[in-house]
Amino acid sequence: MSPERQRLIRLLFDEYIEMYAARDARLVTRFSDNFSGFAGSSDQLVKSRSDWVDVTLQDFAQVPGRIGIDVVDLFPQELSDDVVAVTAFFHIRLPIPDALFARETVRLVLVFRHEEGNWKIAHSSISIPYGLARDGEVYPVGRLQQRNLELEALVEERTQALAQANQRLQLISNTDGLTGIANRRHFDQTLAHEWARAQRAQTPLSLIMLDVDVFKHFNDHYGHLAGDACLQALALTLAQTGGRREGDLAARFGGEEFVVLLPASDAQAAMEVARQIQQAIQALALPHEGAPFGIVTVSFGVASLVPQRDQAPEELVRRADLAMYRAKQAGRNRIELAPD
Numbered sequence: 001m002s003p004e005r006q007r008l009i010r011l012l013f014d015e016y017i018e019m020y021a022a023r024d025a026r027l028v029t030r031f032s033d034n035f036s037g038f039a040g041s042s043d044q045l046v047k048s049r050s051d052w053v054d055v056t057l058q059d060f061a062q063v064p065g066r067i068g069i070d071v072v073d074l075f076p077q078e079l080s081d082d083v084v085a086v087t088a089f090f091h092i093r094l095p096i097p098d099a100l101f102a103r104e105t106v107r108l109v110l111v112f113r114h115e116e117g118n119w120k121i122a123h124s125s126i127s128i129p130y131g132l133a134r135d136g137e138v139y140p141v142g143r144l145q146q147r148n149l150e151l152e153a154l155v156e157e158r159t160q161a162l163a164q165a166n167q168r169l170q171l172i173s174n175t176d177g178l179t180g181i182a183n184r185r186h187f188d189q190t191l192a193h194e195w196a197r198a199q200r201a202q203t204p205l206s207l208i209m210l211d212v213d214v215f216k217h218f219n220d221h222y223g224h225l226a227g228d229a230c231l232q233a234l235a236l237t238l239a240q241t242g243g244r245r246e247g248d249l250a251a252r253f254g255g256e257e258f259v260v261l262l263p264a265s266d267a268q269a270a271m272e273v274a275r276q277i278q279q280a281i282q283a284l285a286l287p288h289e290g291a292p293f294g295i296v297t298v299s300f301g302v303a304s305l306v307p308q309r310d311q312a313p314e315e316l317v318r319r320a321d322l323a324m325y326r327a328k329q330a331g332r333n334r335i336e337l338a339p340d
């Protein structure tokens with residue numbers, strides 16, 4: 001290519017860039033009637049001059065202030081006597097704060113055709129690759145894989161947080177608010193579960209039911225808050241003493257009544273657990289003026305059975321409750337075993 005041609009192509013390119021950077025609407029007069037092109041942000045090939053005018057004016061309206069263009073590389077080509085092309089790489093500095101665009105290298109191909117004494121722009125294609133590809137990659141596979149990993153980590157993190165929240169919720173919904181041990185709901189669920197298991201395996205299932213003696217009197221005498229504290233102390237003792245085997249469950253049944261469920265324990269073992277609880281409560285020696293023994297005591301009903309086909313779990317509760325009633329009748333601070 002002659003140096004003259006080279007200068008001409010450079011001049012055409014510089015003129016274009018200056019008008020484009022200055023957002024000079026007169027640029028549209030340079031477009032050929034026979035135009036094709038595409039813009040960096042579009043996947044449509046524009047095949048009419050008027051559409052390209054619209055694209056250009058929209059571009060200028062969107063970013064009206066002068067933009068900075070720093071040319072990195074440029075390659076002029078002479079395709080024929082009246083057709084020349086230029087391929088260029090440059091950076092664009094927008095007149096607005098921008099972190100993404102500024103780092104990208106823009107590629108532009110312009111084709112100029114000599115028409116009726118003037119050089120017109122016959123083709124313009126601009127592309128902005130958004131710099132995702134690294135280390136000589138053709139496709140940004142590395143970056144995409146990294147993004148996928150980040151996304152997976154995020155999903156994993158959220159899933160764990162959700163599982164933890166569910167666990168907390170489950171714990172709250174299974175826990176008695178005052179005493180912190182299992183609540184009635186949890187007990188009912190566990191009883192149903194253990195009952196079915198014992199029924200299948202034909203193993204004994206035992207229940208200790210306990211009720212604070214003359215507790216109304218305690219509340220009346222020491223106040224309701226002291227009553228609450230007493231129930232908390234008893235629950236703690238129960239959790240520590242009663243049913244320490246895997247699968248045992250100490251729960252607040254309601255009010256001043258508690259239960260201890262003992263899977264795979266027979267009557268003898270359950271009676272032993274009840275005695276241990278009784279001793280531990282006596283060892284607390286919580287003052288209870290007006291109670292038969294001067295300290296807080298508890299009456300126990302113990303029931304044990306191997307669930308039969310025609311029996312329901314309520315049968316175990318009913319029997320323990322009846323036994324406890326008998327313990328009350330017989331003078332309180334006693335353990336009564338339900339008959340078979």
Ligand SMILES: Nc1nc2c(ncn2[C@@H]2O[C@H](COP(=O)(O)OP(=O)(O)OP(=O)(O)O)[C@@H](O)[C@H]2O)c(=O)[nH]1
Nearest residue numbers: 211212213214215216217219224227228255256328
């Ligand atoms: N402070 C407090 N008291 C409670 C709570 N739940 C139940 N009670 C009280 O427990 C008492 C139970 O009284 P009763 O059912 O008459 O029986 P009792 O006085 O314990 O007498 P016996 O069971 O026959 O030995 C009532 O005064 C209830 O108000 C609670 O969460 N906190």
